[in-house]
Amino acid sequence: MANTFSISDLAQEFDLTTRAIRFYEDMGLLEPERSGPGGRNRVYSSRDRTRLKLTLRAKRLGLSLNEAKDLIDMYDSPRDTVPQLKKFLVVLAEHRQQLESQLADLEATLDEVKTHEKETRSLLNKANKAGVGA
Numbered sequence: 001m002a003n004t005f006s007i008s009d010l011a012q013e014f015d016l017t018t019r020a021i022r023f024y025e026d027m028g029l030l031e032p033e034r035s036g037p038g039g040r041n042r043v044y045s046s047r048d049r050t051r052l053k054l055t056l057r058a059k060r061l062g063l064s065l066n067e068a069k070d071l072i073d074m075y076d077s078p079r080d081t082v083p084q085l086k087k088f089l090v091v092l093a094e095h096r097q098q099l100e101s102q103l104a105d106l107e108a109t110l111d112e113v114k115t116h117e118k119e120t121r122s123l124l125n126k127a128n129k130a131g132v133g134a
Helices: 007-014 018-026 046-060 065-076 082-130
Strands: 033-035 041-045
Touching: 007 018, 007 041, 007 046, 018 046, 041 046, 046 065, 065 082
Parallel strands: none
Antiparallel strands: 033 041
């Protein structure tokens, strides 16, 4: 039998809670087998482990879980990978654009903070020279 993993194994390996793994399962990202009395025990395959790894990578890139699922599901299909790669490029371009916009906003805010700091230091220097508030 191929390598299998318990929910605890995956939680420990990827530094996740078992609740997070069950959430990914509810989202359709993982499809463990069931074993034990009443099917209470989850048994994850190497495929589930890989899908979890890809899900976490997609999250780090800023993709939503639905976007991650769409892309990962494309990996599972026996079809040509060209549509998957094209979709991935579109998703990455959208996220890059969003991050660049956020970066521009942060840079503008930082410039504003620097301007206020400079003005405040100037006012403080003038006040100190005039002997005010000493």
